Amino acid sequence: MEIRKITSAQNEYIKMLAKLSSKKHRDEEGLFLAEGEHLAQMAVMSDYCVENLLMTEEYYSNNNDKFSCNITIVPRSIIEKISDTKTPQEIVAVVKTEQEETDLTDGKYIYCDNLQDPGNVGTIIRTADAFSFDGVILSEGCADVYSPKVIRSTQGSIFNIKIIRNRNIEFLKKVKNDFMITSTALYGKSMELKKMTVKKNHIFVVGNEGSGVSKEILDICDEIAYIPMSGKAESLNVSVAASIVMYEVKNRE
């Protein structure tokens, strides 16, 4: 554990952190930021490796017995510089992106097929955690799970649940023998959600905000389920649909 002070925004480490707002730099550095006390504390208590905690002098003087990580004391202006929010908080955790998981363990997973909206990805992770799913699988092309907006939308659940990134149809084909795969879709040869089968090892697929689950996944899945709607709206928000699926699965246990 090391405590240091940085006062210049031109410091190379600070300049590097400021660049973590872009996915390219997060991937290159293998780091992301968890902003604010709640997220920083969750990061510290999680299996993720917290490289550093940036905090203001004031925050440090009130909380210096709370953390046993490397601490960097910085002026508020530096936190503002690296922060994604308009009203930045007094502490930011610099966290190492988790190692890629290669194998699925037994259990229930949500597979997000090409979700574009960071808020949707984050909200699905939050609900999957709340309903004790075993993990969230993100396809190639999904919003980056380490983006500030996703992290915020998870409300910290990113630190509670397994996230498996950059997967595709080949991955689903490979695990198909061991996992039942159910897609949600609006139409087609689908069944009401209430009637879907729920297995111990099960992957539930939700699809892109505009185009839904891709045809190639629909072709290989075991069941297709829809959520009955009676109003004029053409569809549900995908994080709502995913959450209703998880609620329904949870109710079967």
Place this chain on the structure above:
Amino acid sequence: MEIRKITSAQNEYIKMLAKLSSKKHRDEEGLFLAEGEHLAQMAVMSDYCVENLLMTEEYYSNNNDKFSCNITIVPRSIIEKISDTKTPQEIVAVVKTEQEETDLTDGKYIYCDNLQDPGNVGTIIRTADAFSFDGVILSEGCADVYSPKVIRSTQGSIFNIKIIRNRNIEFLKKVKNDFMITSTALYGKSMELKKMTVKKNHIFVVGNEGSGVSKEILDICDEIAYIPMSGKAESLNVSVAASIVMYEVKNRE
């Protein structure tokens, strides 16, 4: 039906429209914007009064038989000026904010107590429409339903469903004789969602993102229900919670 052309961004009408990004001006003018073909078409087909359709010359020449409203042809730069999105579309509807509804008709309603996030308000309106609820009631202090972000999140459902704005605890006290009132809350003397009563005339209350349903509403409601969670997440996103409540209500019919 009138067709005119405006080319100057300094035109007084255009300057007024550009100000509709702020709630103050939307309230003063009694107008809001529905951006893009999908929303503009839904506005035209709805009970709302579309004062004007702004469109580019190109859009007009391809679609001039589609609309029987007042049309203003403008350069793309003007649409960019009044638009909330980074990639503005070719058509924007200028819509009159609906008259305040004073009485509730029979049916099922979601009451949003002080929701701050426009995406949550919009998503709840979208789900309420999908599950054919009779309306969405917004308390004083909720994100403005006519803000561009709410309108976008509703995906057009704002034009399908009754919205009742600026209500408060007095409103709930007044309708309490005719409507059952159920709040969702995390803890307390609450029952599992599955066990809640569902009546023909029923208001379901969801609460602020941080603090939940206010105590004064919890005190007057007939039942308090919670969604069982088993994971580490402390709570669900409020639009997810509201959607699960509506799904559950729908399932009882």
